[in-house]
Amino acid sequence: MATFTLIVLLTCIWSVVATTSTWNRSNACQSLSSKFPASIYTVGSSEYKSETQAYWSLAAWLEPDCVFAPASSSDLAGGVDVLIKSNTTFAIRSGGHAPTTGIASTGHGVLISMAQFKTLTLHDAPNKYGASYLRCGAANPWGVVYEFLGQHGLSVVAGRIWPVGTGALLGGALSFFSQQRGWGSNNIVNYEVVNADAKVVQVNAKSNPDLFWALKGGGNNFGIVTHYDMKTFKQDKIFGFNMAWPPEQMQKFSDAMTNWMLPGGGREDAKGALMPSTQYTPATDRLEPSLTALYDAPINNPAAFENFSAIAGTDLGNGVQNVSQLVNQTIGYSARVLRWKWYVTSIKFDKETMPIVIDTMVDVAKELIPKFDGFVGVAEEPITIKHLEAAKANGGDPMNLDPKDGGFLMALYYTAYSDPKLDETAENYLKTLISTVEKKTKAKNLFYDFYFLNDLGIAQDAFTSYKGGALNKLKAISRKYDPRGVFQHLVPGYKLGYLVDGS
Known part of the structure; x- marks a missing residue:
């Protein structure tokens, strides 16, 4: 009798949890739709299909409850606030080149598409960062970046393949210029980030310097980067x-x-x-x-x-x-x-x-x-x-x-x-x-x-392969800026010592 009662109790608890989870996910899409009607794509729409299939590898094509494609950093922050309060899983896609299922895609909850963040603006020195830089929106593939910079005789330390997106910078980013200038992430002067408090913040060597360091190889564990301010340099042929x-x-x-x-x-x-x-x-x-x-x-x-x-x-x-001409020869990697x-x-x-x-x-x-x-x-x-x-x-x-x-x-x-x-x-x-x-x-x-x-x-x-106690430092920075573990538990991807699979 006791065993039967326990089974019934556990079944009831699981039913409540499952129902709550389903309600939260559905409610999150409804809440987002009411606040940002032009930015929500639901199952069956052409926009939903386009966004959920905007991945290089077909293995990454999953079906979230809805897609949120915010038009601005403030809209993104408002949407993240909804997702946090409803405890809803959300994946983040910029370029969509990562092939692994459930890393930048999700089969439940909400997919955040960064497709609207297409800013490309140049800022000359002197400025508060002490270097000329390109403000690059998270939606831009490297091919577009190099074509834009080539018109101005400039370049940046960025990726080597046309369709790869800016998200690569969160893992370091290997560049044709790395022998001279290091990883792509070593050449960032500022990140604009929507953080775990659903606020838009600027992260650089003077403002949030520990977080600035963490973003140079810490993946999607600390926030959503909307813009990267990248050092520019003069570029000949x-x-x-x-x-x-x-x-x-x-x-x-x-x-x-x-x-x-x-x-x-x-x-x-x-x-x-x-x-x-x-x-x-x-x-x-x-x-x-x-x-x-x-x-x-x-x-x-x-x-x-x-x-x-x-x-x-x-x-x-x-x-x-030109650099862009060489990178254009890799455009075949965009075939889905x-x-x-x-x-x-x-x-x-x-x-x-x-x-x-x-x-x-x-x-x-x-x-x-x-x-x-x-x-x-x-x-x-x-x-x-x-x-x-x-x-x-x-x-x-x-x-x-x-x-x-x-x-x-x-x-x-x-x-x-x-x-x-x-x-x-x-x-x-x-x-x-x-x-x-x-x-x-x-x-x-x-x-x-x-x-x-x-x-x-x-x-x-x-x-765990990072050197000099980096993992412990990354965990401490995560606890400081994200004490509730929003980006450790709600966002799929390679977390600090474990994996959250969005599939």
Whole structure:
């Protein structure tokens, strides 16, 4: 009898909780609609479909109760106030390039779309920040930013791929200019933020300086950034390198990467930056390397890239050009036709780095997914000592990576396919691949303990790999500015030591 009573009681409690949760979610959309009728998109509307499918990876397409696309920072603050008071889950999407399901999307509650925040304005020095800067709204993809700045002979330390959005700055942001200037986040002078009190605040070195530091790599754990004020610098034309090679050139490409990474190689020239990738199709056993690279001077065929330019392949747009012209060559990444997953690991620069990265990928794919209906690959992202020194010189960040530990390669392994039934297969392949690679790198003392927030897989954590007690400091800052844990519990994403999955 006691057991039956307990079951009935628990059932009643769960029913109340479930009903309250459903009521809160529905009530939140109704409240938002009454306050901001032009900014709420409901299920069935064309705007709802457009916003919920504005993600690069189809795996991130979920169905929230409604979409809130505020027209201003004050409207966003008013909407966040409604969501906090109703205890409603809300995801935040700017560029929508993160492929992982439920990180910047949600299958319940409210999706906040930053699509209306398209500001691009220049501010010359002298000013209160001591540097010329671009005020950049959170909706802008990097392609639009570079095109705007190119008209003024300027640039910023921003992303490398046309459709990627400003949200990348909250994870650091890897740039073609990182060897000279550090992470993108090292070059922010101010953030405009809607905080956990639903207030619009300015965050910089003088106003909320601890929060300013936290935003340079702390993800979506501290507020919603509406605008980024980014240092600008004069920008001449550059040499853009964009090549693809057939499978028979794979070994030469691997050797060129190794030569670039090692002492005396192309990495020594801070004006050069690489964005390599190697695609593998298991069904045909075909490896295809490619490279997009930037040299920050109008010089044809710079010595920093000579090992790559010597390999016969397909020229996809080499030559002296504007930054925007090179970035425009990556616009194909905006196609929303496939389901993507990725995981990352980091490996010290060494002559064995590339063989481990490539050979292990092929071996695991042949073993686990020999007939995979899609393709896999790896983006081999080099992080140099010069990059880490520049990050320190430009104010540091929560990652706090020490240049004395040397340079390393971030191996971003990915899968791309169409059939949702392959989700579990792709996830298992990536987890096994990362485990296998790390077993090898640890055995050879080549493992570098850093997981880049912007490249994480669903089961990975970045913050525990940050150095110098950064995670504890981030947690303390979170408690200070968000004592109720709004951005730790209501907002999906990579939290400070755990995951909140919005799916």
